[in-house]
Amino acid sequence: MTEHEVEPVRGLPTPLPPGETMLWQGSPDWVSLARRGMHLDTLAIYFGVLLAWRGFSVHYDGATVLEAALSTLRFAPWAICALMLVLLFAWGVARTTVYTITDKRVVLRFGIALPMAINLPFKLVTSAAVKLNSDGTGDIPLALTGGNRVAWLVLWPHARAWRVSQPEPMLRAIPEAARVAGILAEALTAATAGVGIAANAEPARIGAAERKTRRAPSHALGSAST
Template identity: 50%
Template sequence: MNEYGHEEVRGLPGRLPPGETLLWQGSPDWRRLARDAFHTYLVAAYFGVLLVWAVIDAVSPGGAASPIGIAATGAVAVAGLGLLYGLAWLSARTTVYSITSKRVVLRFGIALPKCVNLPFAQVGDARLAVNKDGTGDIALAMTAKVLGYAALWPHARPWQLAKPEPMMRALPDVASVAALLADACAKAVPGGRRLAVTEDVADFGPAVAA
């Protein structure tokens, strides 16, 4: 796991060694990333409640809210949401997820790009979450130590602070990516089997046990 100022191969720390092939590359959908990782819907709802409350207070007898205050709240809301959407767009633009025949590679970082290598042999299990629009996330529970939660974020499974799980977030057509990943793991790990996908959770189980 290292940081790279220059990429010889997009999304990878270098050229793949003999016998390893690149199977897939993709990036997060920035709108879904904004919603799920940067919580833009919650922030918008929060400011919406503030604005409604301020308007009600302004039109009520003896209310303390003023048009200037309402306008200022609206301006802060627009600026805050604009910043969050901008960060989500930049994060998606600078993120490349790669699946090879041997590993998963996460390249991310707006200011300081990082490449995180996740060999299949060190993946304990994987979990798939699918949204109604077909986008979704694939979280990988590792048997070896990885970067801390803060260093991985937003490419980490939410709330797994003690033992961070790297996660490919907001993937378009995530089910197809999960199937490809399962097939690659089954071929790379002795005794492996394909990923079993239920309603919204996928588990490698013994297929990728170290």
């Protein structure tokens, strides 16, 4: 039995306290996570270039086309194995990750070998952004107030790229990212205004072209360049 199987509420380390409402819960899309979060497409191109160069160099040294092809194919299984490992890891990350948005906080539960949950109350979130992908998935990074940091290596791959000194937790490769960004924007706005938000309230929607929502006094959900 894993730690995730004994959670009082799926994705949460403890039951929701009275007065707190869950607005959304979901997990990463593992294919999108592999392609974008773990750069599977780039790795595939890299290995393809290496194999092509191997074949060209062997043929240039005097081997026939057939001999060069056979020499190249001997290394192909290693490239395929590496890509399959990335896919397997992405699947495992998605399977063990649950993102939760309530009317008071964001919770990231993740970890294949070492499960953990990180609570991010809205008072710690200075801004949020959204990056939408063509397949409808997207990333939502959260900038935290000064002095509130979670180590980048602890967060990865649920962290915004290149923000090592000031890590930003991120909801990575989530399906229907525009709708989820709208839910978060409504919750942040309501929290800033000091009002509640109903669990079945219709959130503000973000179009793939505009990538922005209404702004709260101290919170913004704009576009991200992750």
